[in-house]
Amino acid sequence: MRRVVITGAGTINALAHDVPGTIAALLAGQSGIGPLQFRDVERLSIRIGAQIRDWPGIAGMTAREASLWDPFTRYAIAAADEAVAMAGLSRDELAPAGVILGTAAGGIATWEDNYRAVYAEGRDRVPPLTVPRLMHNAAPSHISIRHGLRGASFSVSSACASANHALGLAFREVREGRAPVMLAGGAEAMLLFGGLKAWEGLRVLSPDGCRPFDARRNGMVMGEGAAIFVLEEAGHAKARGAMRLAEIAGFGMTADAADIVAPSVEGAVAAMQAALREAGLSPQEVAYVNAHGTGTQANDRAEAAALRQVFGASGPAVSSTKAAHGHAIGATGALELLAVIAALHKGQIAPTLGCESVDPDFGVDIVTGAARAASVGAALSNSFAFGGLNAVLALKRIP
Amino acid sequence: MDDLARRVTEILAQQALVDPSSLRLEDDPAAIGLDSLGMVEAIFVIEEEFGISVPFNANTPDQTDFDISSVASVVAGVRRLVSAKG
Known part of the structure:
Protein backbone atom coordinates (compact mmCIF):
# COMPACT_ATOMS: atom_id res chain seq x y z
CA MET A 1 0.00 0.00 0.00
CA ARG A 240 11.54 15.56 -5.69
CA GLY A 241 13.15 16.05 -2.28
CA ALA A 242 10.06 17.63 -0.76
CA MET A 243 9.89 18.73 2.87
CA ARG A 244 7.56 16.35 4.73
CA LEU A 245 5.59 17.55 7.75
CA ALA A 246 3.96 14.27 8.77
CA GLU A 247 2.51 11.05 7.42
CA ILE A 248 -1.21 10.43 7.33
CA ALA A 249 -1.35 6.74 8.07
CA GLY A 250 -4.98 5.92 8.73
CA PHE A 251 -8.54 7.20 8.71
CA GLY A 252 -11.60 5.93 10.51
CA MET A 253 -15.17 7.02 9.97
CA THR A 254 -18.30 5.75 11.63
CA ALA A 255 -21.89 6.80 12.26
CA ASP A 256 -23.63 6.55 15.62
CA ALA A 257 -27.03 5.70 14.15
CA ALA A 258 -28.46 7.03 17.39
CA ASP A 259 -29.20 10.68 18.15
CA ILE A 260 -29.08 13.75 15.91
CA VAL A 261 -27.19 15.86 18.45
CA ALA A 262 -26.12 13.75 21.45
CA PRO A 263 -22.68 12.14 21.06
CA SER A 264 -22.15 8.41 21.43
CA VAL A 265 -19.15 6.83 23.15
CA GLU A 266 -19.49 3.75 21.00
CA GLY A 267 -19.34 5.63 17.68
CA ALA A 268 -16.29 7.61 18.75
CA VAL A 269 -14.50 4.48 19.97
CA ALA A 270 -15.21 2.67 16.71
CA ALA A 271 -13.85 5.59 14.62
CA MET A 272 -10.63 5.83 16.66
CA GLN A 273 -10.12 2.05 16.48
CA ALA A 274 -10.69 2.05 12.72
CA ALA A 275 -8.09 4.81 12.24
CA LEU A 276 -5.58 2.92 14.39
CA ARG A 277 -6.23 -0.31 12.51
CA GLU A 278 -5.70 1.28 9.09
CA ALA A 279 -2.52 2.95 10.33
CA GLY A 280 -1.22 -0.32 11.79
CA LEU A 281 -0.83 1.35 15.17
CA SER A 282 -1.39 -0.10 18.61
CA PRO A 283 -3.02 2.25 21.15
CA GLN A 284 0.27 2.29 23.11
CA GLU A 285 2.11 3.84 20.17
CA VAL A 286 -0.11 6.93 20.19
CA ALA A 287 1.44 9.73 22.26
CA TYR A 288 -1.01 12.53 21.48
CA VAL A 289 -4.68 12.96 20.66
CA ASN A 290 -6.02 16.27 19.44
CA ALA A 291 -9.50 15.93 20.88
CA HIS A 292 -12.71 17.19 19.38
CA GLY A 293 -13.01 18.82 22.83
CA THR A 294 -15.70 21.40 22.15
CA GLY A 295 -16.19 22.51 25.74
CA THR A 296 -19.80 21.34 25.87
CA GLN A 297 -20.88 19.15 28.77
CA ALA A 298 -21.96 16.29 26.53
CA ASN A 299 -19.08 16.14 24.05
CA ASP A 300 -16.26 16.26 26.54
CA ARG A 301 -17.83 13.66 28.83
CA ALA A 302 -18.47 11.24 25.97
CA GLU A 303 -15.08 11.85 24.36
CA ALA A 304 -13.21 11.28 27.64
CA ALA A 305 -15.09 8.00 28.12
CA ALA A 306 -14.24 6.97 24.57
CA LEU A 307 -10.55 7.82 25.08
CA ARG A 308 -10.45 5.71 28.26
CA GLN A 309 -12.05 2.84 26.42
CA VAL A 310 -9.59 2.97 23.50
CA PHE A 311 -6.41 3.70 25.44
CA GLY A 312 -7.03 2.41 28.96
CA ALA A 313 -6.06 4.13 32.19
CA SER A 314 -2.60 5.37 31.13
CA GLY A 315 -3.45 6.85 27.78
CA PRO A 316 -1.76 9.47 25.62
CA ALA A 317 -1.54 13.21 26.19
CA VAL A 318 -4.76 14.89 25.07
CA SER A 319 -5.47 18.51 24.25
CA SER A 320 -8.22 20.50 22.60
CA THR A 321 -7.15 23.64 20.73
CA LYS A 322 -10.69 24.97 20.28
CA ALA A 323 -10.22 27.70 22.89
CA ALA A 324 -7.41 29.05 20.68
CA HIS A 325 -8.88 29.02 17.14
CA GLY A 326 -12.51 28.58 18.15
CA HIS A 327 -14.79 25.86 16.84
CA ALA A 328 -14.51 26.52 13.14
CA ILE A 329 -17.22 23.91 12.41
CA GLY A 330 -16.53 22.49 8.93
CA ALA A 331 -12.93 23.74 8.97
CA THR A 332 -12.09 22.79 12.51
CA GLY A 333 -10.47 19.40 11.89
CA ALA A 334 -8.12 21.03 9.38
CA LEU A 335 -7.10 23.78 11.81
CA GLU A 336 -6.52 21.14 14.49
CA LEU A 337 -4.30 19.16 12.15
CA LEU A 338 -1.82 22.04 12.50
CA ALA A 339 -1.59 21.27 16.22
CA VAL A 340 -1.03 17.60 15.38
CA ILE A 341 1.76 18.56 12.97
CA ALA A 342 3.33 20.73 15.69
CA ALA A 343 3.32 17.69 18.02
CA LEU A 344 4.80 15.30 15.46
CA HIS A 345 7.17 17.67 13.67
CA LYS A 346 8.28 19.90 16.54
CA GLY A 347 7.66 17.66 19.56
CA GLN A 348 5.46 20.32 21.16
CA ILE A 349 1.88 19.66 22.29
CA ALA A 350 -0.35 22.72 22.22
CA PRO A 351 -2.16 23.27 25.53
CA THR A 352 -5.89 23.18 26.21
CA LEU A 353 -6.59 26.85 26.87
CA GLY A 354 -9.45 27.59 29.21
CA CYS A 355 -9.02 24.33 31.10
CA GLU A 356 -7.89 25.12 34.64
CA SER A 357 -9.38 22.26 36.63
CA VAL A 358 -9.84 19.09 34.64
CA ASP A 359 -13.14 17.42 35.34
CA PRO A 360 -12.09 14.78 37.92
CA ASP A 361 -14.38 12.17 36.39
CA PHE A 362 -12.45 12.05 33.14
CA GLY A 363 -9.28 10.07 33.91
CA VAL A 364 -7.52 11.48 30.83
CA ASP A 365 -4.12 13.23 30.66
CA ILE A 366 -5.24 16.67 29.49
CA VAL A 367 -2.41 19.06 28.57
CA THR A 368 -3.25 22.36 30.24
CA GLY A 369 -1.46 25.62 30.92
CA ALA A 370 1.51 25.72 28.57
CA ALA A 371 2.77 23.66 25.65
CA ARG A 372 4.30 20.33 26.67
CA ALA A 373 7.48 18.97 25.11
CA ALA A 374 7.05 15.33 24.14
CA SER A 375 8.39 12.83 21.66
CA VAL A 376 5.29 12.07 19.62
CA GLY A 377 5.69 9.23 17.12
CA ALA A 378 1.99 8.88 16.36
CA ALA A 379 -1.13 10.91 17.00
CA LEU A 380 -4.88 10.94 16.41
CA SER A 381 -7.09 13.87 15.45
CA ASN A 382 -10.74 13.48 16.44
CA SER A 383 -13.80 15.13 14.91
CA PHE A 384 -17.30 14.17 16.00
CA ALA A 385 -20.20 15.87 14.27
CA PHE A 386 -23.82 16.59 14.99
CA GLY A 387 -25.72 13.89 13.23
CA GLY A 388 -23.52 11.29 14.90
CA LEU A 389 -20.84 11.28 12.21
CA ASN A 390 -17.31 10.55 13.42
CA ALA A 391 -14.05 11.04 11.50
CA VAL A 392 -10.63 10.32 12.99
CA LEU A 393 -7.24 10.74 11.34
CA ALA A 394 -4.15 8.80 12.45
CA LEU A 395 -0.77 10.39 11.77
CA LYS A 396 2.86 9.37 12.19
CA ARG A 397 6.04 11.34 12.59
CA ILE A 398 8.42 11.40 9.62
CA PRO A 399 11.42 9.36 10.84
CA MET B 1 -25.34 60.66 -27.14
CA ASP B 2 -28.15 61.51 -24.70
CA ASP B 3 -28.16 60.84 -20.98
CA LEU B 4 -29.70 57.34 -21.25
CA ALA B 5 -27.24 56.24 -23.92
CA ARG B 6 -24.35 57.61 -21.88
CA ARG B 7 -25.46 55.78 -18.72
CA VAL B 8 -25.91 52.47 -20.56
CA THR B 9 -22.54 52.86 -22.26
CA GLU B 10 -20.87 53.57 -18.94
CA ILE B 11 -22.36 50.42 -17.40
CA LEU B 12 -21.18 48.25 -20.29
CA ALA B 13 -17.73 49.85 -20.21
CA GLN B 14 -17.46 49.34 -16.46
CA GLN B 15 -18.25 45.63 -16.75
CA ALA B 16 -15.84 45.25 -19.69
CA LEU B 17 -13.14 47.10 -17.73
CA VAL B 18 -12.60 49.64 -20.53
CA ASP B 19 -12.75 53.43 -20.66
CA PRO B 20 -16.32 54.54 -21.55
CA SER B 21 -14.94 57.10 -24.02
CA SER B 22 -13.39 54.26 -26.03
CA LEU B 23 -16.78 52.63 -26.64
CA ARG B 24 -18.60 53.28 -29.92
CA LEU B 25 -22.29 52.59 -30.51
CA GLU B 26 -21.54 50.06 -33.24
CA ASP B 27 -19.25 47.99 -30.97
CA ASP B 28 -20.19 44.38 -30.29
CA PRO B 29 -20.13 43.94 -26.48
CA ALA B 30 -18.48 40.52 -26.86
CA ALA B 31 -15.68 42.07 -28.93
CA ILE B 32 -14.83 44.64 -26.25
CA GLY B 33 -14.40 41.93 -23.63
CA LEU B 34 -17.88 41.47 -22.17
CA ASP B 35 -18.19 37.69 -21.82
CA SER B 36 -21.50 36.00 -21.03
CA LEU B 37 -21.13 36.47 -17.27
CA GLY B 38 -20.12 40.09 -17.85
CA MET B 39 -23.27 40.69 -19.89
CA VAL B 40 -25.43 39.09 -17.20
CA GLU B 41 -23.79 41.36 -14.63
CA ALA B 42 -24.23 44.42 -16.87
CA ILE B 43 -27.92 43.64 -17.30
CA PHE B 44 -28.30 43.37 -13.53
CA VAL B 45 -26.76 46.83 -13.12
CA ILE B 46 -28.97 48.21 -15.92
CA GLU B 47 -32.09 46.80 -14.22
CA GLU B 48 -31.07 48.40 -10.92
CA GLU B 49 -30.15 51.73 -12.54
CA PHE B 50 -33.32 52.15 -14.61
CA GLY B 51 -35.83 50.22 -12.48
CA ILE B 52 -36.73 47.94 -15.38
CA SER B 53 -36.84 44.21 -15.96
CA VAL B 54 -34.82 43.12 -18.97
CA PRO B 55 -36.15 40.04 -20.84
CA PHE B 56 -32.77 38.38 -21.39
CA ASN B 57 -32.12 34.65 -21.14
CA ALA B 58 -28.44 33.74 -21.12
CA ASN B 59 -29.31 30.29 -22.51
CA THR B 60 -30.82 31.75 -25.67
CA PRO B 61 -29.37 35.24 -26.09
CA ASP B 62 -30.29 35.29 -29.80
CA GLN B 63 -33.93 34.46 -29.26
CA THR B 64 -34.91 37.02 -26.65
CA ASP B 65 -36.58 40.36 -27.21
CA PHE B 66 -33.50 42.13 -26.01
CA ASP B 67 -30.82 42.52 -28.67
CA ILE B 68 -27.26 42.58 -27.31
CA SER B 69 -25.42 42.47 -30.63
CA SER B 70 -24.16 46.05 -30.30
CA VAL B 71 -23.94 48.87 -27.80
CA ALA B 72 -26.56 50.73 -29.86
CA SER B 73 -28.98 47.79 -29.73
CA VAL B 74 -28.61 47.52 -25.96
CA VAL B 75 -29.24 51.28 -25.65
CA ALA B 76 -32.31 50.98 -27.89
CA GLY B 77 -33.62 48.05 -25.87
CA VAL B 78 -33.21 49.92 -22.59
CA ARG B 79 -34.89 53.00 -24.09
CA ARG B 80 -37.87 50.91 -25.18
CA LEU B 81 -38.23 49.33 -21.73
CA VAL B 82 -37.88 52.68 -19.93
CA SER B 83 -40.54 54.32 -22.10
CA ALA B 84 -42.86 51.30 -21.72
CA LYS B 85 -42.56 51.75 -17.97
CA GLY B 86 -44.05 55.23 -18.49
Missing part, protein backbone atom coordinates in the same frame (compact mmCIF):
# COMPACT_ATOMS: atom_id res chain seq x y z
CA ARG A 2 1.22 3.50 -0.81
CA ARG A 3 2.12 5.91 1.98
CA VAL A 4 0.82 9.44 2.17
CA VAL A 5 2.78 12.42 3.47
CA ILE A 6 1.88 16.05 4.03
CA THR A 7 4.18 18.32 2.02
CA GLY A 8 2.39 21.64 2.27
CA ALA A 9 0.05 23.47 4.62
CA GLY A 10 -1.81 26.76 4.53
CA THR A 11 -4.25 28.50 6.82
CA ILE A 12 -6.04 31.62 7.83
CA ASN A 13 -7.84 31.80 11.16
CA ALA A 14 -8.31 34.03 14.17
CA LEU A 15 -4.82 33.26 15.50
CA ALA A 16 -2.87 34.20 12.37
CA HIS A 17 -3.09 34.44 8.61
CA ASP A 18 -0.50 31.74 7.89
CA VAL A 19 0.87 28.43 9.18
CA PRO A 20 4.01 29.62 11.02
CA GLY A 21 2.02 32.28 12.87
CA THR A 22 -0.74 29.85 13.76
CA ILE A 23 1.59 27.16 15.10
CA ALA A 24 3.54 29.75 17.08
CA ALA A 25 0.30 31.08 18.57
CA LEU A 26 -0.99 27.57 19.39
CA LEU A 27 2.24 26.69 21.21
CA ALA A 28 2.42 30.06 22.96
CA GLY A 29 -1.07 29.56 24.35
CA GLN A 30 -2.63 32.52 22.58
CA SER A 31 -6.37 32.70 21.98
CA GLY A 32 -8.17 34.27 19.03
CA ILE A 33 -11.44 34.55 20.94
CA GLY A 34 -12.80 38.05 21.51
CA PRO A 35 -15.86 40.24 21.05
CA LEU A 36 -17.60 39.58 17.72
CA GLN A 37 -17.92 42.46 15.30
CA PHE A 38 -20.51 42.33 12.53
CA ARG A 39 -23.86 43.78 11.54
CA ASP A 40 -26.66 43.29 14.12
CA VAL A 41 -24.36 41.62 16.68
CA GLU A 42 -26.17 43.65 19.37
CA ARG A 43 -29.27 41.53 18.69
CA LEU A 44 -27.46 38.37 19.79
CA SER A 45 -27.10 37.04 23.31
CA ILE A 46 -23.79 35.31 22.40
CA ARG A 47 -21.25 37.92 21.35
CA ILE A 48 -17.87 36.18 21.50
CA GLY A 49 -16.05 34.20 18.84
CA ALA A 50 -12.70 33.62 17.20
CA GLN A 51 -13.01 36.04 14.30
CA ILE A 52 -10.38 36.75 11.65
CA ARG A 53 -9.20 40.36 11.97
CA ASP A 54 -7.13 42.81 9.94
CA TRP A 55 -6.84 40.53 6.93
CA PRO A 56 -6.14 42.54 3.80
CA GLY A 57 -7.72 39.86 1.58
CA ILE A 58 -6.26 38.14 -1.45
CA ALA A 59 -3.77 40.26 -3.34
CA GLY A 60 -4.75 41.01 -6.91
CA MET A 61 -8.42 40.00 -6.57
CA THR A 62 -10.32 41.25 -9.62
CA ALA A 63 -13.83 42.75 -9.61
CA ARG A 64 -15.19 39.53 -11.14
CA GLU A 65 -13.48 37.45 -8.47
CA ALA A 66 -14.84 39.73 -5.76
CA SER A 67 -18.37 39.07 -6.97
CA LEU A 68 -17.74 35.30 -7.19
CA TRP A 69 -15.88 34.70 -3.93
CA ASP A 70 -17.88 34.42 -0.72
CA PRO A 71 -15.72 34.84 2.40
CA PHE A 72 -15.44 31.04 2.84
CA THR A 73 -14.01 30.80 -0.68
CA ARG A 74 -11.56 33.62 0.03
CA TYR A 75 -10.32 31.82 3.14
CA ALA A 76 -9.95 28.58 1.19
CA ILE A 77 -8.03 30.26 -1.62
CA ALA A 78 -5.66 31.96 0.82
CA ALA A 79 -4.97 28.64 2.57
CA ALA A 80 -4.53 26.75 -0.71
CA ASP A 81 -2.11 29.36 -2.06
CA GLU A 82 0.08 29.04 1.02
CA ALA A 83 -0.04 25.22 0.94
CA VAL A 84 0.83 25.01 -2.75
CA ALA A 85 3.70 27.49 -2.33
CA MET A 86 5.08 25.54 0.64
CA ALA A 87 4.89 22.23 -1.25
CA GLY A 88 6.77 23.75 -4.19
CA LEU A 89 4.85 21.75 -6.79
CA SER A 90 4.85 22.98 -10.38
CA ARG A 91 1.68 23.50 -12.36
CA ASP A 92 2.38 20.31 -14.31
CA GLU A 93 2.82 18.33 -11.11
CA LEU A 94 -0.46 19.74 -9.78
CA ALA A 95 -2.48 18.93 -12.90
CA PRO A 96 -3.43 15.34 -11.87
CA ALA A 97 -4.30 16.48 -8.33
CA GLY A 98 -7.78 17.17 -7.01
CA VAL A 99 -9.07 19.13 -4.04
CA ILE A 100 -11.58 17.93 -1.45
CA LEU A 101 -12.78 20.46 1.10
CA GLY A 102 -15.06 20.26 4.09
CA THR A 103 -17.55 23.01 4.83
CA ALA A 104 -20.70 22.98 6.91
CA ALA A 105 -22.31 26.23 5.78
CA GLY A 106 -20.62 27.02 2.45
CA GLY A 107 -21.48 30.50 1.24
CA ILE A 108 -23.75 31.36 4.16
CA ALA A 109 -22.81 35.06 4.03
CA THR A 110 -24.09 35.19 0.47
CA TRP A 111 -27.39 33.53 1.43
CA GLU A 112 -27.70 35.95 4.35
CA ASP A 113 -26.91 39.11 2.39
CA ASN A 114 -29.34 38.28 -0.38
CA TYR A 115 -32.18 37.09 1.84
CA ARG A 116 -31.76 40.33 3.74
CA ALA A 117 -31.95 42.26 0.47
CA VAL A 118 -35.14 40.61 -0.82
CA TYR A 119 -36.98 39.94 2.46
CA ALA A 120 -35.94 42.72 4.78
CA GLU A 121 -35.09 45.48 2.35
CA GLY A 122 -37.76 44.70 -0.24
CA ARG A 123 -35.41 44.59 -3.19
CA ASP A 124 -36.58 42.83 -6.33
CA ARG A 125 -33.40 41.20 -7.51
CA VAL A 126 -30.13 39.74 -6.31
CA PRO A 127 -26.74 39.83 -8.06
CA PRO A 128 -26.52 37.43 -11.02
CA LEU A 129 -23.58 35.48 -9.58
CA THR A 130 -25.38 34.64 -6.33
CA VAL A 131 -25.68 30.91 -7.10
CA PRO A 132 -22.05 30.22 -8.08
CA ARG A 133 -20.98 32.34 -5.11
CA LEU A 134 -22.94 30.53 -2.41
CA MET A 135 -22.57 26.92 -3.55
CA HIS A 136 -20.66 24.58 -1.21
CA ASN A 137 -18.33 23.59 -4.04
CA ALA A 138 -17.37 27.17 -4.90
CA ALA A 139 -14.20 26.94 -2.81
CA PRO A 140 -12.77 23.73 -4.31
CA SER A 141 -13.85 24.86 -7.77
CA HIS A 142 -11.97 28.15 -7.53
CA ILE A 143 -8.89 26.39 -6.12
CA SER A 144 -9.06 23.94 -9.03
CA ILE A 145 -9.33 26.81 -11.52
CA ARG A 146 -6.58 28.84 -9.87
CA HIS A 147 -4.01 26.04 -9.62
CA GLY A 148 -5.05 23.93 -12.61
CA LEU A 149 -6.13 20.88 -10.59
CA ARG A 150 -7.94 18.36 -12.81
CA GLY A 151 -8.45 15.43 -10.45
CA ALA A 152 -11.35 14.54 -8.14
CA SER A 153 -12.63 17.80 -6.65
CA PHE A 154 -15.70 18.49 -4.53
CA SER A 155 -16.92 19.56 -1.12
CA VAL A 156 -18.10 17.31 1.67
CA SER A 157 -20.43 18.44 4.41
CA SER A 158 -20.72 16.66 7.73
CA ALA A 159 -21.02 19.57 10.16
CA CYS A 160 -18.09 19.57 12.61
CA ALA A 161 -16.44 16.55 10.98
CA SER A 162 -16.42 17.97 7.43
CA ALA A 163 -12.70 18.74 7.25
CA ASN A 164 -11.65 15.36 8.64
CA HIS A 165 -13.94 13.59 6.18
CA ALA A 166 -12.40 15.65 3.36
CA LEU A 167 -8.85 14.89 4.51
CA GLY A 168 -9.69 11.21 4.93
CA LEU A 169 -11.15 10.91 1.45
CA ALA A 170 -8.19 12.71 -0.11
CA PHE A 171 -5.82 10.48 1.88
CA ARG A 172 -7.49 7.45 0.32
CA GLU A 173 -7.29 8.92 -3.20
CA VAL A 174 -3.52 9.03 -2.79
CA ARG A 175 -3.13 5.83 -0.77
CA GLU A 176 -5.14 3.80 -3.27
CA GLY A 177 -3.21 5.21 -6.21
CA ARG A 178 -5.81 7.30 -7.98
CA ALA A 179 -3.83 10.52 -7.62
CA PRO A 180 -0.19 11.23 -6.71
CA VAL A 181 -1.15 14.50 -5.04
CA MET A 182 -4.34 15.86 -3.46
CA LEU A 183 -5.26 19.08 -1.70
CA ALA A 184 -7.65 18.75 1.23
CA GLY A 185 -8.89 20.59 4.28
CA GLY A 186 -11.81 22.76 5.26
CA ALA A 187 -13.18 26.28 5.08
CA GLU A 188 -15.90 27.99 7.10
CA ALA A 189 -17.16 31.57 7.39
CA MET A 190 -20.31 31.54 9.46
CA LEU A 191 -19.50 34.26 11.98
CA LEU A 192 -22.39 36.47 10.99
CA PHE A 193 -25.78 37.30 12.43
CA GLY A 194 -27.73 34.39 10.94
CA GLY A 195 -24.99 31.88 11.62
CA LEU A 196 -24.71 32.84 15.29
CA LYS A 197 -28.49 33.16 15.69
CA ALA A 198 -28.99 29.58 14.57
CA TRP A 199 -26.32 28.21 16.90
CA GLU A 200 -27.58 30.39 19.74
CA GLY A 201 -30.96 28.70 19.39
CA LEU A 202 -29.43 25.32 20.08
CA ARG A 203 -28.14 26.62 23.45
CA VAL A 204 -24.72 25.05 23.18
CA LEU A 205 -22.66 28.25 22.90
CA SER A 206 -20.83 29.67 25.88
CA PRO A 207 -21.48 33.36 26.61
CA ASP A 208 -18.10 33.80 28.29
CA GLY A 209 -15.43 31.37 27.11
CA CYS A 210 -14.38 27.98 25.82
CA ARG A 211 -13.12 25.58 28.54
CA PRO A 212 -12.66 22.10 27.07
CA PHE A 213 -12.55 19.27 29.64
CA ASP A 214 -12.79 21.75 32.52
CA ALA A 215 -15.27 20.97 35.28
CA ARG A 216 -16.78 24.45 34.75
CA ARG A 217 -17.17 24.22 30.97
CA ASN A 218 -20.38 25.78 29.67
CA GLY A 219 -20.34 25.48 25.93
CA MET A 220 -18.48 26.01 22.69
CA VAL A 221 -17.21 29.21 21.10
CA MET A 222 -17.39 29.52 17.33
CA GLY A 223 -14.48 30.32 15.06
CA GLU A 224 -13.86 30.65 11.33
CA GLY A 225 -11.17 30.24 8.73
CA ALA A 226 -9.57 27.59 6.57
CA ALA A 227 -6.70 25.16 6.58
CA ILE A 228 -5.62 23.20 3.54
CA PHE A 229 -2.89 20.59 3.12
CA VAL A 230 -1.00 19.06 0.25
CA LEU A 231 -1.16 15.26 0.53
CA GLU A 232 1.41 13.47 -1.56
CA GLU A 233 2.41 9.88 -2.25
CA ALA A 234 5.60 9.30 -0.25
CA GLY A 235 7.71 8.14 -3.19
CA HIS A 236 6.58 11.10 -5.29
CA ALA A 237 7.54 13.45 -2.46
CA LYS A 238 10.90 11.76 -1.90
CA ALA A 239 11.78 11.80 -5.60
